Amino acid sequence: MTAVWGVGTTRFAKQRERSGAELAWEAVLEALSDAGVDDVDAVYVGTVFGAPGVAQRVLHTLGIVDVPVVTVENACASGTTAFHEARWAIEAGRFDRVLVLGIEQMSAHFDGAIHPEPSDAEGRSGMALPSLYAMSASRYLHEGWVTPEQLAQVSVKNHAHALENPRAQYSGRFTVQEVLASRMIADPLTLLQCCPISDAAAAAVLGRERGEPRDVPVRASRLASGRLWDQTTDHVWGFELVRDVARAAYEEAGIAPADADLFEVHDAFTIGEIVTTEGLGLAEEGGGGELVASGHTALGGAQPVNPSGGLLSRGHPLGATGLAQVAEVVTQLRGDAGGRQVDGARVGVVETMGGGVAGIDGNGCVVAVLGG
Amino acid sequence: MTGAGPDPRPRMTEAGGLAGARCEACGYAVAFPRPRCPRCRGELAPAEFGPGGTVWASTVVHVPVPGVEPPFGLAYVDLDDDGPRVLVHTGGEAPLPVGARAELAAPDSLGNLRAR
Numbered sequence: 001m002t003a004v005w006g007v008g009t010t011r012f013a014k015q016r017e018r019s020g021a022e023l024a025w026e027a028v029l030e031a032l033s034d035a036g037v038d039d040v041d042a043v044y045v046g047t048v049f050g051a052p053g054v055a056q057r058v059l060h061t062l063g064i065v066d067v068p069v070v071t072v073e074n075a076c077a078s079g080t081t082a083f084h085e086a087r088w089a090i091e092a093g094r095f096d097r098v099l100v101l102g103i104e105q106m107s108a109h110f111d112g113a114i115h116p117e118p119s120d121a122e123g124r125s126g127m128a129l130p131s132l133y134a135m136s137a138s139r140y141l142h143e144g145w146v147t148p149e150q151l152a153q154v155s156v157k158n159h160a161h162a163l164e165n166p167r168a169q170y171s172g173r174f175t176v177q178e179v180l181a182s183r184m185i186a187d188p189l190t191l192l193q194c195c196p197i198s199d200a201a202a203a204a205v206l207g208r209e210r211g212e213p214r215d216v217p218v219r220a221s222r223l224a225s226g227r228l229w230d231q232t233t234d235h236v237w238g239f240e241l242v243r244d245v246a247r248a249a250y251e252e253a254g255i256a257p258a259d260a261d262l263f264e265v266h267d268a269f270t271i272g273e274i275v276t277t278e279g280l281g282l283a284e285e286g287g288g289g290e291l292v293a294s295g296h297t298a299l300g301g302a303q304p305v306n307p308s309g310g311l312l313s314r315g316h317p318l319g320a321t322g323l324a325q326v327a328e329v330v331t332q333l334r335g336d337a338g339g340r341q342v343d344g345a346r347v348g349v350v351e352t353m354g355g356g357v358a359g360i361d362g363n364g365c366v367v368a369v370l371g372g
Numbered sequence: 373m374t375g376a377g378p379d380p381r382p383r384m385t386e387a388g389g390l391a392g393a394r395c396e397a398c399g400y401a402v403a404f405p406r407p408r409c410p411r412c413r414g415e416l417a418p419a420e421f422g423p424g425g426t427v428w429a430s431t432v433v434h435v436p437v438p439g440v441e442p443p444f445g446l447a448y449v450d451l452d453d454d455g456p457r458v459l460v461h462t463g464g465e466a467p468l469p470v471g472a473r474a475e476l477a478a479p480d481s482l483g484n485l486r487a488r
Contacts, residue, residue: 187433231450
């Protein structure tokens with residue numbers, strides 16, 4: 001079985017003054033040191049807006065040369081796609097130890113919302129990610145599946161979680177009213193319900209299980225692109241993709257949703273966490289609003305979701321996000337998470353969702369089960 | 373938006389409907405060109421949809437995107453008779469009520485489909 005030997009990240013922030021290489025150095029050196037290794041057999045890299053050659057440009061300066069380097073783009077799931085492919089390469093016997101790196105310098109490209117892609121039918125029409133998620137929120141409000149206050153509660157929860165994460169981009173003790181009163185971005189999603197633009201790198205070293213007590217086994221990982229998403233469905237964008245990928249991952253790991261002690265999920269917008277917790281089986285479809293309101297997914301609750309602060313508060317450097325999620329779950333399962341530690345954490349789930357292509361239920365979704 | 377390559381957005385017919393296509397084998401409706409039916413790979417025949425439809429979801433966007441000044445409204449509209457779900461621009465005052473009737477209107481100066 002494959003295990004995570006070590007993890008490393010930078011802090012999450014707008015860091016225009018730092019080069020991509022500097023960010024990568026920090027994350028990679030921390031991950032190698034944590035794993036206790038000096039070299040690897042291959043590198044898988046996830047990035048969305050990274051320049052051509054970004055991986056080799058940063059790796060050679062660390063002396064990581066003369067190995068296969070594979071760079072993947074899968075929207076927001078790029079980092080976990082690299083993780084998933086590295087894991088299966090080890091399972092298949094291609095490599096013994098692999099470095100996985102996610103890197104993104106968002107602030108070099110964007111001041112506000114990520115620009116819609118002009119070759120996409122909806123992107124060309126002005127559809128940006130906030131409005132895509134706002135459409136889901138519109139639908140949920142219409143169905144009576146969530147209230148504005150329950151949406152805001154996701155933001156309140158995750159910003160409070162981030163208070164104990166020294167590398168998080170934002171944190172704070174907000175009230176539901178403050179979240180709802182923040183500037184409107186895409187109705188009904190307000191500013192505090194949207195993830196920030198972030199620069200960061202995150203890395204993990206994967207290898208065969210070697211008997212080190214700090215290593216964290218990878219019980220399962222699954223990846224799929226979305227099916228056609230069109231007039232034939234009343235499910236919101238991404239729900240079925242998360243649900244189906246999660247079911248496959250749970251089956252591979254031999255667990256049920258109730259068996260996981262914590263989750264790091266794709267809360268790019270508050271409605272995203274609501275829909276995702278339903279897709280992951282923590283609640284029925286339409287029950288995610290009540291779930292967050294109940295405290296079930298808060299630190300101290302039965303199954304904390306996004307103890308790191310999530311994308312909303314830790315930050316969302318697209319290609320680095322998946323590895324940041326993996327790093328958080330590994331840190332939790334080792335019992336090293338300090339003030340945000342989930343008591344008795346044994347099994348953790350990572351879920352990342354990438355979008356932006358009109359007509360499908362998501363560019364890609366990865367669900368991984370760690371620990372146990 | 374210049375220099376962005378061929379325009380991928382759906383187009384309207386002169387009669388004011390949507391110039392889409394329907395699969396001759398399974399009846400699946402699509403809003404813009406593709407070589408075969410993406411569900412069954414059957415042959416597609418040109419078909420006109422709408423202009424009437426039903427709002428599936430709607431928002432008003434308050435941040436700028438290139439070429440569009442906020443606030444601007446967006447809605448997914450399911451065109452009548454099992455027509456495609458299309459993204460349209462609406463007014464920027466408030467989201468359209470989900471489930472309300474909508475009708476396609478001539479594209480705006482930016483070439484975006486509109487509904488009222």
